[in-house]
Amino acid sequence: MTTEEYKFGLALSGGGSRAAAFHLGCMRALNDRSILDQVCTISTVSGGSVIGALWAYSNDNFDEFDARMQAILRKGLKGGIVRYTLFSRTTLKIAATLVSSGVVAAVCSVVRLALSLLGVIGVSNSALRKLKKALQAPLPRFSSRTTAFAEFLDSEFFKGATLKDIKRKNLQIIINATELRTESAYRFGSMESGCWRFGKLVDDTKVAKAVAASASFPAILPALDEQRRYIKRGETSTHRTIVADGGVYDNLGTSCLIPGRNSNFSTNVTETNFIIACVAGQGIPDGSNLPYFWPSRMVATISTIHRRTHSMTFDLLHRLQSSGEIKGFLLPYLGQNDSALPCPPKDLVPRDATFDYPTDFDPMSQKDLDMLALRGEQLTRNLIETYFPEL
């Protein structure tokens, strides 16, 4: 089988800076094997979106890109977010938002709480229920830390590029987010953007905004809240769109690479027949985490949901290969159980050294960066040599 017959789809999972560093390593190995340039579609989530978008919207050679990425990871993104939240034009907007829609939303919340209490003691009728429903955040959150995040990414890295301005030749990128009103996948892409409920976005979006939306982990960053125009089945309409981290829906980014999707229902249907899914997940926790209070409980809940999605996706990829729907797949997995590898390299960076690195966007030490990247590189190369040496 010649590599010309493969249509590679590369999925870069979420996981903050940890993911970005891991993915950089995987991309090194893919580049060495001359596979990276043959990738037709990149699908990114959260942390993966940062590195994926930076790759897709630049056209320097790999070494230059590599150097750039390392610089960004060392510096981290948190600083940038803080700076733009507190010290930029966006600051005023955020303040204004808080004062207006924030206050209104808060008041509404209180009223709704009262109505719920009334309901508890038995006072409720259909008029009250309708009122309760109507009193939800009537005004959009115009500006927030996430918009600041987007501003930051735009001025420092993407320089005003919109999604359609893809730079890498023959590459299509899909930046995955989640739409919280319809609780479904929301995909920004270089070909088209939107979600199946609302339709396709009429206007293009800035890359920076897409990446920021994709990476706005709900526990930390607010969702993007805007009125956007959509076209569906020939009709245009406007919908209030609330977009958050893609990891909520699919932290691996593989859902849009699975073959057999129908473009009548899904956006961004691709022709992938070989899936490379780089997963910066942790793997099996060692049990040292003891969630007690609400925050840690919520995080543990989300982790569990993620883990379940991961293992279902792994099974799915195996099945797709057996049935012949895809020609094969590779799954370099940060949290991989090393003893499960049939013939690992002797100097494999062990799982324990990297798997619990935090998933925020704090600055990263060179040592950590190198270890994460190296593990990614080694796993990727080893999987290719073991299972698809002809690639």
Added chain:
Amino acid sequence: MVAEYLSWGQQLALDQLTDIASASDDAIEIVRTELPSSEGGLLVLRLSIETSGYQFQIGGFKFRRREPIILKIPSKFPLQPPSANFGHKRFLGRAHVQWGNHLCLYQATDVEWSASDGMFGFIKRLDQWLRDAARNQLDPNDAPLHPPVEYPSSDTKFAVDINTPELANGAFFWVGAAKLTTRNKYCYDISEWSEMPEQLPKDERFAAVVLINQPMPMEYPSTTSELLNVLQDRGISFSFLFSILKLLALCQKDGEPLYFILGAPMRRRAADEPLRQHLTAWKMDSEHVKALRTIVLSDSGEVTEEAWNLILDWATKTPTEWCRVYDNRPEVTYRRDQETNASWFLEKRVVLLGCGALGSHMGEYLVRAGVKKLSLVDNSTVNPGILVRQQFRHYQVGYSKQSGLAVQLGSINPKVEIDHKYADLTKGWPDPLCLQEFDLVIDATASRRVASALQHDWDALESTPPILRGSINGNATQGISTLKMPRSGFGPSDLIRQTKLAAFHTQELNDFARAFWPLEQHKPGFQPEPGCSEPTFLGSAADVAFFASSFFNFSAYMLQRENDDVAKALFVSACNPPDQMFSRIIDLGKSDTNNDVSHDYRVLVSPAARRAIEGEIKTNARTGSSTDETGGLLLGEIDDALKTISIDVATGPPLDSIKSSDHFLCGVEGTEEQCKFYAEKSGNSTNFVGVWHTHPVSMPEPSSVDLEAMAQLLHCQEKTPRHVVMLIVGFAATRPLWRFHLFRKNQFQVIHIEKGIASNDN
């Protein structure tokens, strides 16, 4: 009315029809019912059908306001359908109306007649027929013509395989003769169309032929005088016809009838094709033939007059005696296997090596598919035991397989040019056979020795005809077949190796790997004659046929589609139990072929090895420096018999290697595990065979350091190999240039240098 002989089915028909008639508002009227007058007799119903609902269009049937239709219900109704006739013969001669008034309602009664729907379905069909008849849609323009009908009465039959001659432009007819060969006691073959014979042929039999350029009536004439009139109307005058008949009467032997082939353009295979001749054969019996001869030859006036009387009698009083013609001409028929895989084989030249289980079955498929030439090669004889699953006959025991098979296949399709050769294929390609004249080579020997021998003989050839090979496992449950296209770089033996690697490498094919390349012999092979015969497989004729046909179709499918540098393997397991069939086609890839510089061995480098090396060179440039040397191990197989080095895997530098700009120290950490891993993964086909390293900026020539390294490898290790291949990638940093060198242990002399004493060793 006495209903004594009315069968239950006929009663059913009557009830159904009565119901339909009463619901029809007089559109169907049952005018008269005639009960069967004897056991098994017909129930005849005279109906009157209203036709006002059938719209007339030009060319269609002109119905009167009501039409009388007579139904005949057989006693076995509803298992057998009724028949419908018009109550008159106004539509005589129209297509789909036979014998003047019978309606041809069904084209394929088996498929179209539904017993359970009985008269309901029948009347619906009748309604549809009448509707289509009125608007002239019974024989739509875009369908092949329903050929006209003649009603055969003679026992003699004719078969035609060759297209008829074309009429000259503007000619009204073509006149000539048809050479007849006897196929069997009932049937003649028309083997050749020729001009009228000028001399009396000695041993050949001829029939008269007239092909006209106008259609005959739909129902051919039933008396000779009618026929003569019809021909007269179409430009064949009686005197002309007579002269032809006389001439050919002379050619017949005494007591033999004269056959007359009449063709009229009334058939068409498909809508856009021109009309072609529909052939019919007509027999003039020997008495009249004799009379014709007498007229020509006799001098006596009286005898001649008597003969004339006979002929007059014949011309005016006799009925025509038509003979059935089996028309198999390509211009009016379709082969039943067209558009199948087997259609690739039509007119091809094939050589079949091995006439045993697989070969004898495949041979039959080949000749039935219409190959032009088939050469059979084998060197064994037919013994009674093989009749269980090989295509030989009882009487052929003791015959050589190749000649026996040639006879068998020849009797199926005499048109194939079949020759056979005795040859021991383990000695290689049989000389007198010319390889390049074949379109396909089938190796049905299932012998690895034969594969090696053939590879050896074809080593130097740049391309060979496509080669199909197949083999079955010990209990005929699994089969592997490979097809090599002309320009694939692999030879027959290489392919076996590649197939093995693929089987071991792909998880779902591991069963095959174990079955065909067992690591240990578990038990002795099956011996039909314990102690006396060679081990062979256990399997029935049905099992063998399954694999033979799978391999046959696989090859044809590939040959119709694939590029000519491809090699593929089919893995198929039989249905045992019947719902467990499995099959997969694997592309065996392409290897680059190089030649080793030292001993001129062929080096096959797998794509995986190539990628690994190129990848490592890039990684090295990225993590270290592009001017540093790098390298690793080469794993594969060196085959001295076939002078082939196969490189399957190339590793990167082991952990404890040291790289510098002029030196690469190849480490050993982890190499043992790696080699073990690959050996196991490949069924022990991929083992350590050598090393590779780069010369970043210099030629890929072994330096003295390299030679020392070889010597060390071959002599100074704990366990030394007997040969080693070294790959040097020269100019790795800029324009990589690959060179292979094979080193043998015995190329090096080891000289021990002890203090003061030099001695030779080896």
Added chain:
Amino acid sequence: MFNEPRVIFWPVGTGDSISIVIQDGIVLQVDLRDLNDADNSESDRIALVDKLAESLPKIDGKPYLSAFALTHPDQDHILGFEKLLERVTIGELWFTPRIFIENDQDLCDDAVAFKEEAERRIQETIKAGGDAGAGDRVRVIGYDSLLDTNEFAGFPEDRLTIPGHSVTEIDGNDYEGEFNAFIHAPFAEETEGDRNNTSLCMQVVLGDAPSQGGILLFGDIAYPRIRRIFDTTKEAGNEDFLRWKVFLAPHHCSKSAMYQKEDDAEVLKQDMLDDLASYQVEGGIIIASSVKIPSTNSSGDNPPHAKAKKRYEEVADGGFLCTHEDGESGEPLVFQADNGVLAAPDVTEAVSATATSKLASAVDEARGSDSPPSEQVGYGC
């Protein structure tokens, strides 16, 4: 109405009245039935005598009918004759001797009037020794033996026409080439017995070639007589005189033309239909001079009979017409003659392309539906 050569079938209920126009104003009227319904404007029957009086050419101030032929003296063939005789001058009278055998009390008034007029004219003809002149002429259709009887003593031979011969003369004028009536019946032995069987049967051609087809008028005869006519004509080699473009269904579309009772069963005589079919010329039309034919007949309700209509529909190329079903209400069916070729009136309805098949729906109905019941059905024990 009577200016051009044509044949007119009047709507007179279940009865016959045919006007044959040979030339402008020259009319041969075959049978008459006038029901006096002139006042009832809704009736679709024609007040024929009035109509004739109106349309015939006037000679000396009185309407003049060239000839009147009576097939047999049944009421539905002669009703209104007395009135006709009063109001119209009839040039020539054609009849068979049957009328003289009947007793007056067996005949209707108009038949009696006819009989008296016939007798009178015979006397005049005998007196004149030949052509008695317009208004008194007769043509008797019968056999030689007639001349031996008392009533016909001295009757001139040329005023007698024997069946098996043609007549081209009407009212003293010869119209050969434009008019030919070939007399098929009655047969000699049949001047007695059932009146219907003694009907005058003839083929009338308005041209010179009987083989082109004309109108066949068979009066009220039934199958046996029809069979006999066919056989006799065949034997005599006169088949051209059976060629028809228009066939008037005998006895107003009675089934007795093709069905016979044999041993208690009613048997279809297909031979009559086959022969009839073979004698038609292209586009032959069969006419029933009767009221609308029912779709089924109850016992005894004949003529007209539905079965007869269906059988005729199987025979006629050009279709089947009924005086009271086709054409406009109260209007006759008219066949124009052009050089001897009769043209059918334009009354046929076009077949609608979307007419659903009756057969198909009949099958569906008989086969039954597989839908579940659409109405509640109660069960219990």
